[in-house]
Amino acid sequence: MAGHDEHGDEGGPVGRRSRWPKTACLTLAVLLTLGAGAAGWVYWQLSGNITGVDIDHALGDDRPPRATSSAPPDASPLPGGALNILVLGSDSRDGAENRELGGGEGGSARSDTAMVVHLAAGRTAATVVSIPRDTLVTRPACPLESGGESAEVYGAMFNSAYEAGGPVCAVKTAESLTGVRMDHYVEIDFSGFARLVDALGGVTVTTAEDIDDERSHLLLDAGTHHLDGEQALGLARTRHGVGDGSDLGRTELQQILVKALLARISDIGLLTDPARLYEVADAVTGSLTTDTGLDSLGELTGLARTLRGLPPEAVTTLTMPVTPAPADPDRVVAKDPEAGELWESLR
Known part of the structure; x- marks a missing residue:
């Protein structure tokens, strides 16, 4: 033994x-x-949630040059190079959740929010420029999914481009207005925005005046508030309860929200918290439409990683300089030379 x-x-x-x-x-x-x-x-599920639109193919070569001067006009943007991204908030009527949150009835949609996000080379700074949706523009002829193209329209509201021809027409109209190449396109609808805010645990904002807007269903006293997703969406849509009731007041509130979201993401260390990151990604991707250069989780997270070192205080929010439209005082037009100089700085 x-x-x-x-x-x-x-x-x-x-x-x-x-x-x-x-x-x-x-x-x-x-x-x-x-x-x-x-x-x-997880990667397959989240990537499969995202709707991709081949904007580059649809628009072809008749576009402004890319912001990355070190790359030829037809090349993809270099990693870490300057980027311009058109970000739209869509008031889509699709789905019961969107209708419940104020999307209304029917199948049409317009761009309720429009911002050009300029990421500086090296990601040392960012500039977010809001385009008031009531801005009158020349809406160019746009290719349509059904074939052919829409007619060119003078004196159209900027947000009508999305309704006329979807993301492709929204990008073409933005490029026509600004002379700036939109390297990427990102769109989120009402329900996606509300879920994003809830997944982040809400956002804290400070308002300078009382808000009482029956249309956005928001009632807030002046001061600091922690908002859930539905309240944050109401703030983003508030127009008649602040200032003179114009779209400019709503634009200012949307810029406050952008900074609040950036601060929240920074505070909770989103990119270093896989569980929270999944929760946020799962909340958003089902309501997300992008160009085909960002329509996978890998491409989106790759872009997000380049922004890790960008603090919220390095983000500047602006509104395109505008003036009342001569033919309609309830609408605005780009104010030159100020608007032209702003867009020139982002090319």
């Missing part, structure tokens, strides 16, 4: 110890395989 124990047998302690590393390695391999499979499923 002593000699048998000395050499060890598979039923004794020595034998069990000799098998443990193999068992541990096998278990670890199974866990890693399952983990990789789960990660792949």
Whole structure:
């Protein structure tokens, strides 16, 4: 027995110890395989949620040059190079949730919010320029999914471009107005924005005046408030309860929200918290439409990683300089030369 124990047998302690590393390695391999499979499923699920639109193909070469001067006009933007992104908030009527949040009835939609986000080379700063949706523009002829193209329209409201030809026409109209190449396109609808704010745990904003807007269903006293998703959406849509009731007052509130969201993301360390990041991504991707250069989780997170070192205080929010439209005082037009100089600085 002593000699048998000395050499060890598979039923004794020595034998069990000799098998443990193999068992541990096998278990670890199974866990890693399952983990990789789960990660792949999450990636597939979230990427599959995103709607991609091939804007570059639809618009062809008749566009402003890219902001990245070190790359040829037809090349993709360089990593870390300057980027311009058209961000739209859509008042889509699709789905019960959007209608419940104020999207209304019917299948049409307009761009309720429009911002050009300029990311400086090296991601040292960012500029967010709001385009009032009531801005009168020349809406160019736009290619349509059904074939052919829409007619050019003079004196159209900027936000009508989305209704006329979807993301492609929204991008073409923005480029026509600004002379700035939109390297990417991002659109989120009412329900997606509300879910984003809720997934972040709400946002804290400070308003300088009381807000009482029946149309956006928001009632707030002047001061600091922590808003949930539905309240934040109400703030983004508030127009008649602030200032002179024009779209400019709403634009200012939207800029306050942008900074509040950036501060919240920075405070909770979103990019270093995988569980929270998944929750946010899952909340947003189902309501997200992008160009085909950003229509996967890998491409979106790749862009997000380049922004890790960009603090909220390095983000400047502006509104395109405008003046009342001569033919309609309830609408505005770009004010030159100020508007032209602003757009020139982002090219």
